[in-house]
Amino acid sequence: MRLSELIGYLEAIAPLSYQEDYDNAGLIVGDYAMEVNAALVALDCIESVVDEAIATGCDLIITHHPIVFKGLKKLNGKNYVERVVLKAIKHNIALYAIHTNLDSVHNGVNAKICERLGLTGTKILRPKGNILKKLVTFCPVKQAEQLRQALFYAGAGNIGNYSEASFNVSGMGTFKGNEHSNPVVGERGIQEQTEELRIEIIFPAQQERKILLALFENHPYEEVAYDIYKLENAHQEVGAGMLGWLEEPMEGRDFLEMLKYEMQAKVVRHTEILPKKIRKVAVCGGSGSFLLKDAIAAGADAFVTADFKYHEFFDADQKLVIADIGHFETEHFTPHLLVDIIKKKFANFAIRLTEQNTNPINYLF
Structure with missing residues (x-):
């Protein structure tokens, strides 16, 4: 499949907008449009993991920790980061990291x-705060249920263990269309009064484009009245x-x-x-x-x-x-988690866990 399909699925679960400011999650090496046939999953992307990917025919390596945290000014292979990136590029292997966004x-x-x-x-x-937004819109009563359902389907209205959550209050809307208008209710040039519902609904900020598309496609009015507010409320599941x-x-x-x-x-x-x-x-x-x-x-x-x-x-x-208990030890089951996540969606995609121990820390007993 195309790499973009797999990445889209992973980032729907753990959006890049959830990562910390210092982080560098996402596609580090590779082209979103490239086709991938097999993936190797590890906690860290080190040289031995890239060698394993080459030996096993994997053209994608998915890790928790990004191999590149800071910008690279040169690619001369003088350190392990440069060597990993160079080897991945040479063998057309994509590198993808899903780090603090998966933590969150x-x-x-x-x-x-x-x-x-x-x-x-x-x-x-x-x-985490400041990652929720609220949509407020105004819709004729008869079409309100259809609009709400479209917004729910697009991902709005989820609060903790509850879905399809919205607040609705009835009021009177007025408008007068000019000679270029095509009003759903009333006639051009005449002020119209109609009963409308004010619909308020919360959604994750990264889904704003999808929510607005659902709003415009399902709202009956030629000109859609709406407001979007940024909320300081903490997202209880992030x-x-x-x-x-x-x-x-x-x-x-x-x-x-x-x-x-x-x-x-x-x-x-x-x-x-x-x-x-x-x-x-x-x-x-x-x-x-x-x-x-x-x-x-x-x-x-x-x-x-x-x-x-x-x-x-x-x-x-x-x-x-x-x-x-140690950094590696708290996270070394993360690759198993990623394999399980991917297999739920892509059961026939070839994916394997690395056989390399990427823990840089050794213990003397």
């Missing part, structure tokens, strides 16, 4: 960690980290042992084990120290993440247990 969605990286730990009742730890509950409370050490086993971690760096049992758990794949205050405010008993610095461990202040 409710069924992404952090959901996979929660699944491994058996957490239930999960929700986003720090919901954001950083997740929070969930264990089925049964666990002693601190038992929880850490379970965590180490389920996440296949070599080491767990942790703060003091507290007397209280652990039931509510916060998680964040990758570097998650920025969410410590959120985890404490949410009443978490433990916070599972990676890359905590020495002095940051003190910030737990005996309010919860910080469990740092």
Whole structure:
């Protein structure tokens, strides 16, 4: 299939607009119009992964971490980033990364960690703001239901566990068409009064074009009156980290042992084990120290993440247990998640998990 078809599907699940400002998710090497026959999925794109793609006939590599974070000024092969990019271009292999945008969605990286730990009742730890918009439009009562359904179908009106959500209030609209008009209601040159519904409906900002297209195609008026407002409301299904509950409370050490086993971690760096049992758990794949205050405010008993610095461990202040299992270890099930996501849509597409261990950190016991 064309690469654009696969990318369109992935970015419908994890839109690029959800990535952090510092990130570089998306298509890094390749042409959207190129045809791809097989994909290799890994956490990191290093030389051995590209070599594996060449050996197995994969013309696409999908990774969580982007190989290029900062701009490349030269391509001389002097470092591993340049060598990877050069080799991919030489062998016509596309490189695609789905990073903090996949971290941010409710069924992404952090959901996979929660699944491994058996957490239930999960929700986003720090919901993301400024990514929702509201459409307000005015429609004759008779055509309002058809218009609402078209907007729902286009992706508007979803709030948490609810869909087809809108607010409607009745009022009187007035208008007078000039000699060039073609009014649906009334006649040219005569002021018309008609009962209309004011329809308010929320939608994700990245779907604005699709929502407006549905509005214009399904609204009966020649001139459509509408307003779009940017909302500061946090999107409860998009954001950083997740929070969930264990089925049964666990002693601190038992929880850490379970965590180490389920996440296949070599080491767990942790703060003091507290007397209280652990039931509510916060998680964040990758570097998650920025969410410590959120985890404490949410009443978490433990916070599972990676890359905590020495002095940051003190910030737990005996309010919860910080469990740092390593960056790779928090995210190494992400490739499995990506394979599952892709197979749901493209069951016959050839996709394989890398056999390379891309963890740059080794442990001496």
